[in-house]
Amino acid sequence: MVMSLEAKYEEFWRQSIKQLNEVVKATGLPIAPDEKGQYSLWYDVREMRLRFSISVERIKRFFDGLREGKVYATKCRRCGRYYFPPQADCPYCRASDMDWVEVGGEGELLTYTVINTKPLTYSHYPDYVVAIARMREGFNVLAWLRVDDPKRVRVGMRVRLQVVRREPEGYLTYEFVPVEQ
Amino acid sequence: MAIGVEKMYESPTPTVVEFIGRAGNYFWEFENFGLTFPGYYALYMTAYMNRFGATEEDFCKVAVKNHYYGSINPKAQFYGLRITVDQCLKSRYVAWPIKLYDSSPITDGAAAVILASEDLARKITDTPVWIRSVGVATGTANLSKRPDFIGLDAAYQAAEQAFKRIGIEHKDTWKYFDVADVHDCFTIAEVMAYEDLGFVERGMGIQLVRNEQTYKGGLIPVNLDGGLKAKGHPIGATGTSMAVEMTKQLRQGVEPRDRQADIYTGWALAHNVGGTGHYAYVTIYSLDKNGSPRVKPKR
Numbered sequence A: 001m002v003m004s005l006e007a008k009y010e011e012f013w014r015q016s017i018k019q020l021n022e023v024v025k026a027t028g029l030p031i032a033p034d035e036k037g038q039y040s041l042w043y044d045v046r047e048m049r050l051r052f053s054i055s056v057e058r059i060k061r062f063f064d065g066l067r068e069g070k071v072y073a074t075k076c077r078r079c080g081r082y083y084f085p086p087q088a089d090c091p092y093c094r095a096s097d098m099d100w101v102e103v104g105g106e107g108e109l110l111t112y113t114v115i116n117t118k119p120l121t122y123s124h125y126p127d128y129v130v131a132i133a134r135m136r137e138g139f140n141v142l143a144w145l146r147v148d149d150p151k152r153v154r155v156g157m158r159v160r161l162q163v164v165r166r167e168p169e170g171y172l173t174y175e176f177v178p179v180e181q
Numbered sequence B: 001m002a003i004g005v006e007k008m009y010e011s012p013t014p015t016v017v018e019f020i021g022r023a024g025n026y027f028w029e030f031e032n033f034g035l036t037f038p039g040y041y042a043l044y045m046t047a048y049m050n051r052f053g054a055t056e057e058d059f060c061k062v063a064v065k066n067h068y069y070g071s072i073n074p075k076a077q078f079y080g081l082r083i084t085v086d087q088c089l090k091s092r093y094v095a096w097p098i099k100l101y102d103s104s105p106i107t108d109g110a111a112a113v114i115l116a117s118e119d120l121a122r123k124i125t126d127t128p129v130w131i132r133s134v135g136v137a138t139g140t141a142n143l144s145k146r147p148d149f150i151g152l153d154a155a156y157q158a159a160e161q162a163f164k165r166i167g168i169e170h171k172d173t174w175k176y177f178d179v180a181d182v183h184d185c186f187t188i189a190e191v192m193a194y195e196d197l198g199f200v201e202r203g204m205g206i207q208l209v210r211n212e213q214t215y216k217g218g219l220i221p222v223n224l225d226g227g228l229k230a231k232g233h234p235i236g237a238t239g240t241s242m243a244v245e246m247t248k249q250l251r252q253g254v255e256p257r258d259r260q261a262d263i264y265t266g267w268a269l270a271h272n273v274g275g276t277g278h279y280a281y282v283t284i285y286s287l288d289k290n291g292s293p294r295v296k297p298k299r
Ligand SMILES: [Zn+2]
Pocket: A076, A077, A078, A079, A080, A081, A090, A091, A092, A093, A094
């Protein structure tokens, strides 16, 4: 699955670069109209491929949890505050004295949206529902909500957090699913 | 001279959505859940509609107002273009419930102001406009860490500071200002601004819209330049353009006169937001160098 998406991107880039090379060959310049067909754009001939790398060293437990099918928050041992997304430090206590606690699971939907106009790197997904729920412990979680029909989503509905494999990339993440009433 | 400039109009839309999306909370909201800027504000709009019974039609009325003023502002991106509520309602969804016509566009633009000391200001102009107060505050980068989704805390806190400095209460503040520019990157943002700035109480902003009280001649005229919505939102120039507009309004130099606010108190307010309420600035301008604002006459 991972390969198929990468292959798709590769093909897209290969085609774009091929077209650009043809334009350079024909006109002597890497200049072509923009997508609206209104303006001339110089298409950079110096390609830069960039994927960020982000240190997760101090919250590695969270990702180990996903592999066990669990979603973890951190809880300060001194003041009892929960942190989600998990953080290794409590700014209130200025301490790094944390327990890793499994998120209870159920929550109440506070708000949601359906992303129709997607970022370039999300363009291969169907429209997705992003929601925020207040979990039983009192903190909020933001994640995709898995539903067949977004019209059935309601503020206040009960949702559960679960670990899923995000396809086609194939990595572990978490999402909400409605709790059957 | 302070100059704001931005050039983004010719960039492909998916690229703009990608890069602006990455300006939110990168790892937990963009990398994993592909949240876009319209998406961020849509989370607020859904919550607001649910809490206060506002409708998509109500929000479209904000767009209609701002397009009306943009249509008569020669410097606006949508100069000459008015829209109707119906056109807005029929426009496609960008991030439900936000539609294309609820959204500010991708814009090129620039603005400049001359900032001067009192001595110098008196030499170069007979009618200086005084920056009487600035409030600034920050909010959480991570949206899920905010307690509710019906207002921007950073904007509320910035307003609180700004009002304190000029000695007014953060309540019914519509009565002190002749005109305001607010950060209407989306229609919901304008309505939340009315409330964060204390023009009216929480939940009542939508009533201002329904009763057309933010047009010229209303309780508090807002975004008579067309706002981000119709003047355009060249991100790096938007803040400075508000300073320009408030200055022109207070000096009664706006053309055409249809978008010149009536000046009674000589006070104006600009509200600008960065990110999705990651930070906010409230700047208060006045023709008076000293003292607190008077209350507008009843009309
Ligand atoms: Zn603590």
